[in-house]
Amino acid sequence: MTDIRKRLASLKYIDSKVKSKRQEIVSLHSGILKSQRYSDEPKGGSLSNKSEDLNILIIDRTRELYDEIESLLAERRELVQMIESLDDPMENIVLRLLYVNGYSWSEVKMELNASHATIQRARDKAVRNLLKNDTDVNK
Structure with a gap:
């Protein structure tokens, strides 16, 4: 059960990680060096091309x-x-709000007009169902 909980907990951070990695790509590309320009002047004794290697x-x-x-x-x-494969709409929306949308418990309570206990039961039951479905698939 821990594995699915960890995976769900990491879900809300995936978008941030992707954004960070895309920003790193932009930064890397801004550091690409222009190719050397050749002239008739003699160059130093180095045979390596450091800008090409970089x-x-x-x-x-x-x-x-x-x-x-x-x-x-x-x-x-x-x-x-x-x-989305969960049959119970309450389980589905609770997991979606908590993990996909990154809502806090209080935001989920307000959105669904439900008690903390109701939301927690729905989340726990949904996790058990996901674990059961995952186990059934891997048989």
Whole structure:
């Protein structure tokens, strides 16, 4: 049960992580160096091209970041799909508000006009159902 709870808890942070990784990509691209310009003047004895090496590192890191973003979005899609698969509308909306929308308990109480105990029961039952469905799928 802990695994699904951890995954649900991390769901509300996925959008922030994706945004942060996209910002890192923008920052990396602003650091890409223009290629060297050749002239008739003699250059130093170094045979390596440091700007090219740096650009390759930036491109590789950008690829890694895009892969990480895709992985995060796949996790988000899977969790939202699991939430949407719940038959009970109260369980569905409680998990959606808490984990997808990132509402606080008091915001969920106001939105649904329900008591804290009702929301907690719905959340706990939904988590048990998700765990049961996950177990059934993996058999």
